[in-house]
Amino acid sequence: MFIRVDSSNGVPVYEQIVRQVKFAIADGVVAAGDLLPSVRELARELAINPNTVARAYRDLQSQEIVELASGIGLSVRSGAKRECQTQRRRLLQMRIGNVLEEAFQSGLDAASVRRLVDAELARLDKQFVGNSSDE
Amino acid sequence: MFIRVDSSNGVPVYEQIVRQVKFAIADGVVAAGDLLPSVRELARELAINPNTVARAYRDLQSQEIVELASGIGLSVRSGAKRECQTQRRRLLQMRIGNVLEEAFQSGLDAASVRRLVDAELARLDKQFVGNSSDE
Amino acid sequence: MFIRVDSSNGVPVYEQIVRQVKFAIADGVVAAGDLLPSVRELARELAINPNTVARAYRDLQSQEIVELASGIGLSVRSGAKRECQTQRRRLLQMRIGNVLEEAFQSGLDAASVRRLVDAELARLDKQFVGNSSDE
Amino acid sequence: MFIRVDSSNGVPVYEQIVRQVKFAIADGVVAAGDLLPSVRELARELAINPNTVARAYRDLQSQEIVELASGIGLSVRSGAKRECQTQRRRLLQMRIGNVLEEAFQSGLDAASVRRLVDAELARLDKQFVGNSSDE
DNA sequence: GTGGTCTAGACCACC
DNA sequence: GTGGTCTAGACCACG
Numbered sequence: 065m066f067i068r069v070d071s072s073n074g075v076p077v078y079e080q081i082v083r084q085v086k087f088a089i090a091d092g093v094v095a096a097g098d099l100l101p102s103v104r105e106l107a108r109e110l111a112i113n114p115n116t117v118a119r120a121y122r123d124l125q126s127q128e129i130v131e132l133a134s135g136i137g138l139s140v141r142s143g144a145k146r147e148c149q150t151q152r153r154r155l156l157q158m159r160i161g162n163v164l165e166e167a168f169q170s171g172l173d174a175a176s177v178r179r180l181v182d183a184e185l186a187r188l189d190k191q192f193v194g195n196s197s198d199e
Numbered sequence: 200m201f202i203r204v205d206s207s208n209g210v211p212v213y214e215q216i217v218r219q220v221k222f223a224i225a226d227g228v229v230a231a232g233d234l235l236p237s238v239r240e241l242a243r244e245l246a247i248n249p250n251t252v253a254r255a256y257r258d259l260q261s262q263e264i265v266e267l268a269s270g271i272g273l274s275v276r277s278g279a280k281r282e283c284q285t286q287r288r289r290l291l292q293m294r295i296g297n298v299l300e301e302a303f304q305s306g307l308d309a310a311s312v313r314r315l316v317d318a319e320l321a322r323l324d325k326q327f328v329g330n331s332s333d334e
Numbered sequence: 335m336f337i338r339v340d341s342s343n344g345v346p347v348y349e350q351i352v353r354q355v356k357f358a359i360a361d362g363v364v365a366a367g368d369l370l371p372s373v374r375e376l377a378r379e380l381a382i383n384p385n386t387v388a389r390a391y392r393d394l395q396s397q398e399i400v401e402l403a404s405g406i407g408l409s410v411r412s413g414a415k416r417e418c419q420t421q422r423r424r425l426l427q428m429r430i431g432n433v434l435e436e437a438f439q440s441g442l443d444a445a446s447v448r449r450l451v452d453a454e455l456a457r458l459d460k461q462f463v464g465n466s467s468d469e
Numbered sequence: 470m471f472i473r474v475d476s477s478n479g480v481p482v483y484e485q486i487v488r489q490v491k492f493a494i495a496d497g498v499v500a501a502g503d504l505l506p507s508v509r510e511l512a513r514e515l516a517i518n519p520n521t522v523a524r525a526y527r528d529l530q531s532q533e534i535v536e537l538a539s540g541i542g543l544s545v546r547s548g549a550k551r552e553c554q555t556q557r558r559r560l561l562q563m564r565i566g567n568v569l570e571e572a573f574q575s576g577l578d579a580a581s582v583r584r585l586v587d588a589e590l591a592r593l594d595k596q597f598v599g600n601s602s603d604e
Numbered sequence: 605g606t607g608g609t610c611t612a613g614a615c616c617a618c619c
Numbered sequence: 620g621t622g623g624t625c626t627a628g629a630c631c632a633c634g
Contacts (some may be wrong), residue, residue: 071403076633087304113634142332158316161323162296165323166291167294171222171287174323174328178294183292187296188303192309269621270620270624271619271621346623347625360576372605383627402608404633406607426575426585434586434589438596444594446562448590451565454566458569458570458573459579465578469577598607
Protein backbone atom coordinates (compact mmCIF):
# COMPACT_ATOMS: atom_id res chain seq x y z
CA MET A 65 0.00 0.00 0.00
CA PHE A 66 1.37 3.39 -1.05
CA ILE A 67 -0.66 5.45 1.43
CA ARG A 68 -0.09 6.18 5.09
CA VAL A 69 -2.21 8.61 7.11
CA ASP A 70 -1.53 10.21 10.45
CA SER A 71 -4.72 11.36 12.15
CA SER A 72 -2.88 13.47 14.73
CA ASN A 73 -1.28 15.49 12.01
CA GLY A 74 -3.34 18.62 11.73
CA VAL A 75 -3.73 17.93 8.04
CA PRO A 76 -7.19 16.47 7.37
CA VAL A 77 -7.11 12.76 6.64
CA TYR A 78 -8.94 13.06 3.31
CA GLU A 79 -6.41 15.62 2.18
CA GLN A 80 -3.50 13.38 3.11
CA ILE A 81 -5.02 10.71 0.91
CA VAL A 82 -5.52 13.08 -2.00
CA ARG A 83 -1.93 14.27 -1.79
CA GLN A 84 -0.40 10.86 -1.51
CA VAL A 85 -2.37 9.50 -4.42
CA LYS A 86 -1.13 12.41 -6.50
CA PHE A 87 2.44 11.90 -5.35
CA ALA A 88 2.20 8.22 -6.23
CA ILE A 89 1.00 9.14 -9.69
CA ALA A 90 3.71 11.78 -10.10
CA ASP A 91 6.35 9.19 -9.23
CA GLY A 92 4.86 6.57 -11.54
CA VAL A 93 4.04 4.20 -8.70
CA VAL A 94 0.53 4.27 -10.10
CA ALA A 95 0.25 4.60 -13.87
CA ALA A 96 -2.45 5.83 -16.23
CA GLY A 97 -5.23 3.26 -16.50
CA ASP A 98 -4.45 1.69 -13.11
CA LEU A 99 -7.36 1.35 -10.68
CA LEU A 100 -7.30 2.93 -7.23
CA PRO A 101 -8.04 0.55 -4.33
CA SER A 102 -11.77 0.46 -3.60
CA VAL A 103 -13.20 2.83 -0.99
CA ARG A 104 -14.02 -0.06 1.34
CA GLU A 105 -10.67 -1.72 0.93
CA LEU A 106 -8.64 1.42 1.54
CA ALA A 107 -10.82 2.39 4.50
CA ARG A 108 -10.26 -1.03 6.05
CA GLU A 109 -6.51 -0.95 5.51
CA LEU A 110 -6.12 2.56 6.93
CA ALA A 111 -8.66 1.82 9.69
CA ILE A 112 -10.60 4.99 8.94
CA ASN A 113 -14.15 5.92 8.06
CA PRO A 114 -15.12 4.97 4.47
CA ASN A 115 -16.72 8.42 4.12
CA THR A 116 -13.26 9.90 4.48
CA VAL A 117 -11.87 7.81 1.64
CA ALA A 118 -14.94 8.59 -0.42
CA ARG A 119 -14.41 12.28 0.06
CA ALA A 120 -10.77 12.02 -1.02
CA TYR A 121 -11.77 10.09 -4.13
CA ARG A 122 -14.48 12.60 -4.90
CA ASP A 123 -11.87 15.36 -4.80
CA LEU A 124 -9.59 13.39 -7.11
CA GLN A 125 -12.45 12.98 -9.55
CA SER A 126 -13.44 16.63 -9.51
CA GLN A 127 -9.79 17.56 -10.11
CA GLU A 128 -9.85 15.19 -13.10
CA ILE A 129 -6.93 13.12 -11.83
CA VAL A 130 -8.98 9.93 -11.86
CA GLU A 131 -12.17 9.02 -13.65
CA LEU A 132 -15.05 6.72 -12.90
CA ALA A 133 -14.94 3.42 -14.76
CA SER A 134 -18.51 2.42 -14.04
CA GLY A 135 -18.82 -0.83 -12.20
CA ILE A 136 -15.05 -1.23 -12.11
CA GLY A 137 -13.70 1.55 -9.93
CA LEU A 138 -11.64 4.70 -10.33
CA SER A 139 -8.89 4.69 -12.91
CA VAL A 140 -6.01 7.12 -13.35
CA ARG A 141 -6.54 9.36 -16.34
CA SER A 142 -4.06 9.52 -19.16
CA GLY A 143 -2.65 13.01 -18.60
CA ALA A 144 -2.52 12.59 -14.83
CA LYS A 145 1.18 11.96 -14.34
CA ARG A 146 2.35 15.18 -15.91
CA GLU A 147 -0.40 17.11 -14.12
CA CYS A 148 0.51 15.61 -10.74
CA GLN A 149 4.16 16.44 -11.21
CA THR A 150 3.30 20.04 -12.00
CA GLN A 151 0.99 20.30 -9.00
CA ARG A 152 3.56 18.74 -6.72
CA ARG A 153 6.12 21.32 -7.71
CA ARG A 154 3.70 24.20 -7.28
CA LEU A 155 2.42 22.92 -3.96
CA LEU A 156 5.84 22.45 -2.46
CA GLN A 157 7.06 25.77 -3.72
CA MET A 158 4.08 27.51 -2.15
CA ARG A 159 4.43 25.71 1.16
CA ILE A 160 8.14 26.35 1.39
CA GLY A 161 7.59 29.97 0.50
CA ASN A 162 4.87 30.36 3.12
CA VAL A 163 6.94 28.85 5.89
CA LEU A 164 9.99 30.90 5.10
CA GLU A 165 7.92 34.04 4.86
CA GLU A 166 6.40 33.24 8.21
CA ALA A 167 9.90 32.92 9.63
CA PHE A 168 10.86 36.34 8.35
CA GLN A 169 7.64 37.91 9.55
CA SER A 170 8.15 36.56 13.04
CA GLY A 171 11.01 38.97 13.48
CA LEU A 172 13.99 36.76 12.67
CA ASP A 173 16.69 38.13 10.40
CA ALA A 174 17.81 36.44 7.20
CA ALA A 175 20.83 34.79 8.81
CA SER A 176 18.75 33.13 11.54
CA VAL A 177 16.27 31.82 8.99
CA ARG A 178 18.99 30.43 6.79
CA ARG A 179 20.61 28.73 9.78
CA LEU A 180 17.33 26.99 10.63
CA VAL A 181 16.82 25.88 7.04
CA ASP A 182 20.35 24.54 6.67
CA ALA A 183 20.11 22.57 9.90
CA GLU A 184 16.89 20.91 8.79
CA LEU A 185 18.20 20.26 5.29
CA ALA A 186 21.28 18.56 6.71
CA ARG A 187 19.17 16.42 9.01
CA LEU A 188 16.86 15.32 6.19
CA ASP A 189 19.61 14.80 3.63
CA LYS A 190 20.89 11.87 5.67
CA GLN A 191 17.43 10.40 6.05
CA PHE A 192 16.49 10.46 2.41
CA VAL A 193 19.61 9.40 0.51
CA GLY A 194 18.88 7.74 -2.78
CA ASN A 195 15.59 9.47 -3.52
CA SER A 196 15.13 9.56 -7.26
CA SER A 197 13.10 12.10 -9.12
CA ASP A 198 12.28 12.32 -12.80
CA GLU A 199 11.62 16.04 -12.80
CA MET B 200 0.12 48.87 17.61
CA PHE B 201 2.26 45.76 17.15
CA ILE B 202 -0.53 43.44 16.07
CA ARG B 203 -2.16 42.92 12.72
CA VAL B 204 -4.61 40.14 11.96
CA ASP B 205 -5.85 38.76 8.67
CA SER B 206 -9.26 37.18 9.09
CA SER B 207 -9.13 35.44 5.70
CA ASN B 208 -6.00 33.59 6.68
CA GLY B 209 -7.15 30.15 7.72
CA VAL B 210 -5.26 30.63 10.98
CA PRO B 211 -7.78 31.54 13.70
CA VAL B 212 -7.71 35.19 14.65
CA TYR B 213 -7.17 34.50 18.35
CA GLU B 214 -4.16 32.38 17.47
CA GLN B 215 -2.68 35.08 15.29
CA ILE B 216 -2.94 37.41 18.27
CA VAL B 217 -1.29 34.89 20.58
CA ARG B 218 1.60 34.41 18.17
CA GLN B 219 2.16 38.06 17.51
CA VAL B 220 2.13 38.95 21.18
CA LYS B 221 4.74 36.25 21.75
CA PHE B 222 6.82 37.46 18.83
CA ALA B 223 6.60 41.02 20.14
CA ILE B 224 7.84 39.83 23.52
CA ALA B 225 10.60 37.77 21.92
CA ASP B 226 11.77 40.84 20.01
CA GLY B 227 11.62 43.08 23.08
CA VAL B 228 8.90 45.28 21.59
CA VAL B 229 6.98 44.50 24.78
CA ALA B 230 9.04 44.05 27.94
CA ALA B 231 8.47 42.25 31.21
CA GLY B 232 6.09 44.23 33.41
CA ASP B 233 4.49 46.02 30.47
CA LEU B 234 0.74 45.82 30.16
CA LEU B 235 -0.87 44.39 27.04
CA PRO B 236 -3.36 46.67 25.32
CA SER B 237 -6.71 46.22 27.03
CA VAL B 238 -9.15 43.70 25.62
CA ARG B 239 -11.60 46.37 24.62
CA GLU B 240 -8.96 48.63 23.12
CA LEU B 241 -7.35 45.92 21.01
CA ALA B 242 -10.76 44.68 19.89
CA ARG B 243 -11.66 48.17 18.79
CA GLU B 244 -8.39 48.69 16.92
CA LEU B 245 -8.55 45.35 15.14
CA ALA B 246 -12.29 45.76 14.55
CA ILE B 247 -13.05 42.33 16.00
CA ASN B 248 -15.16 41.05 18.86
CA PRO B 249 -13.71 41.58 22.35
CA ASN B 250 -14.31 37.91 23.15
CA THR B 251 -11.86 36.94 20.45
CA VAL B 252 -9.17 39.09 22.01
CA ALA B 253 -10.13 37.78 25.44
CA ARG B 254 -9.65 34.23 24.27
CA ALA B 255 -6.18 35.00 22.96
CA TYR B 256 -5.26 36.69 26.24
CA ARG B 257 -6.64 33.72 28.22
CA ASP B 258 -4.36 31.42 26.25
CA LEU B 259 -1.41 33.66 27.02
CA GLN B 260 -2.30 33.48 30.70
CA SER B 261 -2.61 29.71 30.77
CA GLN B 262 0.76 29.49 29.03
CA GLU B 263 2.17 31.72 31.78
CA ILE B 264 3.43 34.30 29.29
CA VAL B 265 1.32 36.98 30.91
CA GLU B 266 -0.33 37.38 34.30
CA LEU B 267 -3.47 39.04 35.58
CA ALA B 268 -2.95 42.27 37.50
CA SER B 269 -6.47 42.37 38.85
CA GLY B 270 -8.36 45.49 37.89
CA ILE B 271 -5.30 46.77 36.01
CA GLY B 272 -4.81 44.52 33.04
CA LEU B 273 -2.46 41.78 31.88
CA SER B 274 1.25 42.22 32.42
CA VAL B 275 4.13 40.38 30.78
CA ARG B 276 5.80 37.97 33.22
CA SER B 277 9.45 38.22 34.03
CA GLY B 278 10.70 35.07 32.30
CA ALA B 279 8.54 35.62 29.26
CA LYS B 280 11.07 37.02 26.80
CA ARG B 281 13.43 34.07 26.97
CA GLU B 282 10.51 31.65 26.84
CA CYS B 283 8.99 33.36 23.80
CA GLN B 284 12.31 33.32 21.96
CA THR B 285 12.67 29.60 22.66
CA GLN B 286 9.15 28.90 21.52
CA ARG B 287 9.60 30.92 18.37
CA ARG B 288 12.73 29.02 17.47
CA ARG B 289 11.11 25.63 18.15
CA LEU B 290 7.96 26.52 16.26
CA LEU B 291 9.79 27.64 13.14
CA GLN B 292 12.22 24.74 13.26
CA MET B 293 9.32 22.32 13.40
CA ARG B 294 7.39 23.98 10.60
CA ILE B 295 10.41 24.23 8.34
CA GLY B 296 11.33 20.64 9.12
CA ASN B 297 7.82 19.42 8.35
CA VAL B 298 7.64 21.15 5.01
CA LEU B 299 11.07 19.99 3.90
CA GLU B 300 10.32 16.47 5.04
CA GLU B 301 7.11 16.53 3.05
CA ALA B 302 9.11 17.61 0.03
CA PHE B 303 11.50 14.68 0.40
CA GLN B 304 8.69 12.25 1.06
CA SER B 305 6.84 13.37 -2.03
CA GLY B 306 9.56 11.74 -4.08
CA LEU B 307 11.77 14.71 -4.88
CA ASP B 308 15.50 14.22 -4.55
CA ALA B 309 17.72 16.40 -2.40
CA ALA B 310 18.86 18.57 -5.28
CA SER B 311 15.32 19.46 -6.32
CA VAL B 312 14.36 20.35 -2.77
CA ARG B 313 17.41 22.53 -2.33
CA ARG B 314 16.67 24.30 -5.58
CA LEU B 315 13.16 25.16 -4.39
CA VAL B 316 14.41 26.40 -1.04
CA ASP B 317 17.13 28.56 -2.52
CA ALA B 318 14.74 30.17 -4.95
CA GLU B 319 12.32 31.11 -2.18
CA LEU B 320 15.09 32.30 0.12
CA ALA B 321 16.41 34.58 -2.59
CA ARG B 322 12.99 36.02 -3.20
CA LEU B 323 12.32 36.71 0.48
CA ASP B 324 15.79 38.04 1.27
CA LYS B 325 15.03 41.09 -0.81
CA GLN B 326 11.66 41.63 0.81
CA PHE B 327 12.81 41.55 4.43
CA VAL B 328 16.03 43.54 4.53
CA GLY B 329 16.66 45.17 7.85
CA ASN B 330 14.97 42.62 10.10
CA SER B 331 16.72 42.60 13.43
CA SER B 332 16.79 39.70 15.83
CA ASP B 333 18.09 39.05 19.34
CA GLU B 334 18.83 35.43 18.63
CA MET C 335 -23.53 10.75 34.07
CA PHE C 336 -20.50 11.42 36.24
CA ILE C 337 -20.75 15.20 36.31
CA ARG C 338 -22.83 17.50 38.43
CA VAL C 339 -22.42 21.25 38.50
CA ASP C 340 -23.67 23.83 40.96
CA SER C 341 -24.00 27.21 39.30
CA SER C 342 -24.39 29.05 42.62
CA ASN C 343 -21.04 27.83 43.78
CA GLY C 344 -18.65 30.67 43.15
CA VAL C 345 -16.45 28.22 41.27
CA PRO C 346 -16.98 28.78 37.53
CA VAL C 347 -19.09 26.10 35.90
CA TYR C 348 -16.49 25.30 33.23
CA GLU C 349 -13.93 24.75 35.96
CA GLN C 350 -16.22 22.41 37.87
CA ILE C 351 -16.52 20.36 34.70
CA VAL C 352 -12.76 20.28 34.18
CA ARG C 353 -12.19 19.11 37.74
CA GLN C 354 -14.85 16.46 37.71
CA VAL C 355 -13.68 15.02 34.43
CA LYS C 356 -10.19 14.80 35.88
CA PHE C 357 -11.47 13.19 39.06
CA ALA C 358 -13.46 10.69 37.02
CA ILE C 359 -10.33 9.81 35.08
CA ALA C 360 -8.28 9.56 38.27
CA ASP C 361 -10.84 7.17 39.72
CA GLY C 362 -10.98 5.08 36.57
CA VAL C 363 -14.64 5.93 35.93
CA VAL C 364 -13.46 7.05 32.50
CA ALA C 365 -10.56 5.13 31.00
CA ALA C 366 -7.95 5.97 28.38
CA GLY C 367 -9.45 5.83 24.90
CA ASP C 368 -12.97 6.50 26.15
CA LEU C 369 -14.85 9.38 24.59
CA LEU C 370 -16.14 12.22 26.73
CA PRO C 371 -19.87 12.91 26.40
CA SER C 372 -20.36 15.20 23.41
CA VAL C 373 -20.46 18.93 24.00
CA ARG C 374 -24.09 19.17 23.01
CA GLU C 375 -25.13 16.15 25.03
CA LEU C 376 -23.45 17.28 28.22
CA ALA C 377 -24.79 20.79 27.77
CA ARG C 378 -28.28 19.39 27.44
CA GLU C 379 -27.96 17.17 30.49
CA LEU C 380 -26.52 19.90 32.67
CA ALA C 381 -28.94 22.44 31.23
CA ILE C 382 -26.18 24.89 30.44
CA ASN C 383 -24.89 26.57 27.31
CA PRO C 384 -22.83 24.36 24.97
CA ASN C 385 -20.12 27.02 24.87
CA THR C 386 -19.51 26.54 28.58
CA VAL C 387 -18.95 22.82 28.09
CA ALA C 388 -16.81 23.56 25.05
CA ARG C 389 -14.60 25.84 27.10
CA ALA C 390 -14.09 23.15 29.74
CA TYR C 391 -13.22 20.62 27.05
CA ARG C 392 -10.83 23.07 25.43
CA ASP C 393 -9.00 23.43 28.74
CA LEU C 394 -8.76 19.66 29.02
CA GLN C 395 -7.27 19.57 25.56
CA SER C 396 -4.68 22.23 26.24
CA GLN C 397 -3.73 20.39 29.42
CA GLU C 398 -3.25 17.27 27.29
CA ILE C 399 -5.69 15.24 29.35
CA VAL C 400 -7.86 14.61 26.33
CA GLU C 401 -7.28 14.73 22.58
CA LEU C 402 -9.39 15.58 19.58
CA ALA C 403 -10.53 12.67 17.44
CA SER C 404 -11.69 14.80 14.56
CA GLY C 405 -15.33 14.31 13.72
CA ILE C 406 -15.64 11.72 16.48
CA GLY C 407 -15.25 13.55 19.74
CA LEU C 408 -12.71 13.93 22.54
CA SER C 409 -10.91 10.87 23.79
CA VAL C 410 -8.97 10.40 27.03
CA ARG C 411 -5.23 10.22 26.39
CA SER C 412 -3.20 7.26 27.46
CA GLY C 413 -1.18 8.81 30.27
CA ALA C 414 -4.16 10.75 31.61
CA LYS C 415 -5.09 8.58 34.60
CA ARG C 416 -1.75 8.80 36.31
CA GLU C 417 -1.54 12.51 35.54
CA CYS C 418 -5.00 13.18 36.96
CA GLN C 419 -4.23 11.27 40.12
CA THR C 420 -1.06 13.28 40.61
CA GLN C 421 -2.87 16.54 39.99
CA ARG C 422 -5.65 15.62 42.39
CA ARG C 423 -3.18 14.84 45.11
CA ARG C 424 -1.25 18.07 44.57
CA LEU C 425 -4.36 20.17 44.38
CA LEU C 426 -5.80 18.85 47.62
CA GLN C 427 -2.49 18.98 49.41
CA MET C 428 -2.12 22.61 48.46
CA ARG C 429 -5.64 23.54 49.45
CA ILE C 430 -5.46 21.76 52.77
CA GLY C 431 -2.05 23.26 53.43
CA ASN C 432 -3.30 26.76 52.65
CA VAL C 433 -6.29 26.52 54.93
CA LEU C 434 -4.33 25.06 57.83
CA GLU C 435 -1.62 27.65 57.35
CA GLU C 436 -4.23 30.37 57.43
CA ALA C 437 -5.53 28.92 60.67
CA PHE C 438 -2.09 29.04 62.25
CA GLN C 439 -1.39 32.51 60.92
CA SER C 440 -4.63 33.81 62.32
CA GLY C 441 -3.14 33.41 65.77
CA LEU C 442 -4.61 30.05 66.81
CA ASP C 443 -2.26 27.60 68.49
CA ALA C 444 -1.66 24.08 67.27
CA ALA C 445 -4.09 22.49 69.70
CA SER C 446 -6.98 24.71 68.61
CA VAL C 447 -6.31 24.00 64.96
CA ARG C 448 -6.14 20.28 65.52
CA ARG C 449 -9.40 20.40 67.44
CA LEU C 450 -11.15 22.09 64.53
CA VAL C 451 -9.75 19.60 62.04
CA ASP C 452 -10.70 16.57 64.10
CA ALA C 453 -14.25 17.78 64.56
CA GLU C 454 -14.70 18.27 60.83
CA LEU C 455 -13.04 14.98 59.97
CA ALA C 456 -15.38 13.13 62.31
CA ARG C 457 -18.42 14.83 60.80
CA LEU C 458 -17.38 14.00 57.23
CA ASP C 459 -16.22 10.47 57.96
CA LYS C 460 -19.81 9.49 58.57
CA GLN C 461 -21.03 11.19 55.42
CA PHE C 462 -18.60 9.60 53.00
CA VAL C 463 -18.36 5.96 54.02
CA GLY C 464 -17.54 3.66 51.14
CA ASN C 465 -15.46 6.04 49.06
CA SER C 466 -12.92 4.04 47.15
CA SER C 467 -9.61 5.35 45.92
CA ASP C 468 -6.76 3.99 43.83
CA GLU C 469 -4.16 6.01 45.66
CA MET D 470 2.62 46.95 60.47
CA PHE D 471 0.38 43.98 61.17
CA ILE D 472 -0.86 43.51 57.59
CA ARG D 473 0.71 41.80 54.62
CA VAL D 474 -1.07 41.27 51.32
CA ASP D 475 -0.26 38.95 48.44
CA SER D 476 -1.82 40.13 45.20
CA SER D 477 -1.17 36.81 43.40
CA ASN D 478 -3.19 34.98 45.99
CA GLY D 479 -6.58 34.52 44.43
CA VAL D 480 -8.11 36.09 47.52
CA PRO D 481 -9.08 39.69 46.72
CA VAL D 482 -6.74 42.19 48.30
CA TYR D 483 -9.48 44.10 50.10
CA GLU D 484 -10.64 40.87 51.69
CA GLN D 485 -7.17 40.01 52.86
CA ILE D 486 -7.06 43.37 54.60
CA VAL D 487 -10.46 42.86 56.24
CA ARG D 488 -9.45 39.45 57.53
CA GLN D 489 -6.11 40.51 58.87
CA VAL D 490 -7.53 43.49 60.67
CA LYS D 491 -10.05 41.20 62.31
CA PHE D 492 -7.38 38.67 63.24
CA ALA D 493 -5.27 41.45 64.74
CA ILE D 494 -8.24 42.55 66.83
CA ALA D 495 -9.00 38.97 67.88
CA ASP D 496 -5.43 38.55 69.07
CA GLY D 497 -5.42 41.85 70.91
CA VAL D 498 -2.72 43.33 68.69
CA VAL D 499 -5.17 46.15 68.11
CA ALA D 500 -7.40 47.01 71.05
CA ALA D 501 -10.77 48.72 71.40
CA GLY D 502 -10.41 52.46 70.84
CA ASP D 503 -7.23 52.12 68.78
CA LEU D 504 -7.20 53.86 65.40
CA LEU D 505 -6.60 51.99 62.18
CA PRO D 506 -3.82 53.40 59.97
CA SER D 507 -5.22 55.97 57.55
CA VAL D 508 -6.32 54.85 54.11
CA ARG D 509 -3.50 56.76 52.44
CA GLU D 510 -0.87 55.52 54.84
CA LEU D 511 -1.83 51.88 54.56
CA ALA D 512 -2.13 52.11 50.78
CA ARG D 513 1.36 53.59 50.59
CA GLU D 514 2.88 50.96 52.86
CA LEU D 515 1.25 48.07 51.02
CA ALA D 516 1.89 49.70 47.63
CA ILE D 517 -1.70 49.21 46.54
CA ASN D 518 -4.52 51.39 45.29
CA PRO D 519 -6.10 53.54 48.05
CA ASN D 520 -9.52 52.55 46.74
CA THR D 521 -8.74 49.00 47.76
CA VAL D 522 -7.96 50.01 51.33
CA ALA D 523 -11.02 52.22 51.38
CA ARG D 524 -13.19 49.33 50.35
CA ALA D 525 -11.76 47.11 53.08
CA TYR D 526 -12.39 49.84 55.67
CA ARG D 527 -15.91 50.32 54.35
CA ASP D 528 -16.57 46.63 54.88
CA LEU D 529 -15.21 46.79 58.41
CA GLN D 530 -17.51 49.71 59.14
CA SER D 531 -20.59 48.03 57.76
CA GLN D 532 -19.79 44.96 59.82
CA GLU D 533 -19.57 47.25 62.86
CA ILE D 534 -16.04 46.16 63.72
CA VAL D 535 -14.74 49.73 63.53
CA GLU D 536 -16.53 53.05 63.68
CA LEU D 537 -15.92 56.45 62.18
CA ALA D 538 -14.41 58.95 64.58
CA SER D 539 -15.07 62.01 62.48
CA GLY D 540 -11.98 63.93 61.53
CA ILE D 541 -9.81 61.46 63.44
CA GLY D 542 -10.06 58.12 61.62
CA LEU D 543 -11.53 54.70 62.21
CA SER D 544 -11.45 53.32 65.72
CA VAL D 545 -12.00 49.77 66.92
CA ARG D 546 -15.37 49.40 68.65
CA SER D 547 -15.66 48.15 72.19
CA GLY D 548 -17.22 44.75 71.58
CA ALA D 549 -15.01 44.04 68.57
CA LYS D 550 -12.51 41.67 70.13
CA ARG D 551 -15.02 39.09 71.24
CA GLU D 552 -16.87 39.40 67.91
CA CYS D 553 -13.67 38.92 65.91
CA GLN D 554 -12.72 35.87 67.90
CA THR D 555 -16.12 34.32 67.25
CA GLN D 556 -15.95 35.12 63.55
CA ARG D 557 -12.44 33.75 63.31
CA ARG D 558 -13.51 30.45 64.77
CA ARG D 559 -16.54 30.20 62.49
CA LEU D 560 -14.61 31.21 59.40
CA LEU D 561 -11.85 28.70 59.94
CA GLN D 562 -14.26 25.94 60.80
CA MET D 563 -16.17 26.56 57.62
CA ARG D 564 -13.06 26.74 55.46
CA ILE D 565 -11.59 23.60 56.95
CA GLY D 566 -14.89 21.82 56.55
CA ASN D 567 -15.18 22.91 52.93
CA VAL D 568 -11.71 21.79 52.00
CA LEU D 569 -12.07 18.41 53.67
CA GLU D 570 -15.46 17.92 52.07
CA GLU D 571 -13.95 18.75 48.71
CA ALA D 572 -11.29 16.13 49.33
CA PHE D 573 -13.90 13.48 50.04
CA GLN D 574 -16.00 14.50 47.06
CA SER D 575 -13.03 14.20 44.74
CA GLY D 576 -13.16 10.46 45.23
CA LEU D 577 -10.49 9.97 47.87
CA ASP D 578 -11.26 7.63 50.76
CA ALA D 579 -11.09 8.67 54.40
CA ALA D 580 -7.62 7.22 54.93
CA SER D 581 -6.12 9.16 52.04
CA VAL D 582 -7.68 12.39 53.26
CA ARG D 583 -6.43 11.86 56.79
CA ARG D 584 -2.95 11.14 55.50
CA LEU D 585 -2.90 14.43 53.59
CA VAL D 586 -4.14 16.35 56.60
CA ASP D 587 -1.64 14.78 58.98
CA ALA D 588 1.25 15.50 56.63
CA GLU D 589 0.30 19.16 56.37
CA LEU D 590 -0.32 19.47 60.11
CA ALA D 591 3.10 18.03 60.85
CA ARG D 592 4.73 20.44 58.42
CA LEU D 593 2.99 23.46 59.89
CA ASP D 594 3.44 22.43 63.52
CA LYS D 595 7.17 22.99 63.15
CA GLN D 596 6.71 26.35 61.50
CA PHE D 597 4.39 27.82 64.07
CA VAL D 598 5.73 26.73 67.45
CA GLY D 599 4.89 29.11 70.24
CA ASN D 600 1.65 30.49 68.78
CA SER D 601 -0.49 31.66 71.65
CA SER D 602 -4.24 31.86 71.62
CA ASP D 603 -6.64 33.16 74.20
CA GLU D 604 -9.60 31.17 72.99
C1' DG E 605 -23.09 13.47 13.88
C1' DT E 606 -18.57 15.75 16.01
C1' DG E 607 -15.81 20.09 17.78
C1' DG E 608 -14.05 24.99 16.51
C1' DT E 609 -14.50 29.92 15.54
C1' DC E 610 -16.55 34.19 15.86
C1' DT E 611 -20.06 37.59 17.00
C1' DA E 612 -23.14 39.96 20.26
C1' DG E 613 -24.48 41.30 24.53
C1' DA E 614 -25.59 40.82 29.72
C1' DC E 615 -23.72 40.63 34.27
C1' DC E 616 -20.13 40.39 37.90
C1' DA E 617 -15.80 41.22 40.71
C1' DC E 618 -11.90 43.95 41.42
C1' DC E 619 -9.27 48.33 41.58
C1' DG F 620 -11.52 51.52 34.16
C1' DT F 621 -9.88 46.28 34.05
C1' DG F 622 -10.71 41.06 32.87
C1' DG F 623 -13.98 36.90 33.61
C1' DT F 624 -18.20 34.22 33.03
C1' DC F 625 -22.12 32.83 30.76
C1' DT F 626 -25.72 32.81 27.27
C1' DA F 627 -27.34 32.68 22.44
C1' DG F 628 -26.84 31.72 17.92
C1' DA F 629 -24.52 31.61 13.12
C1' DC F 630 -21.21 29.33 10.27
C1' DC F 631 -17.47 26.04 9.04
C1' DA F 632 -14.57 21.69 8.72
C1' DC F 633 -14.29 16.91 9.44
C1' DG F 634 -16.02 12.05 9.31
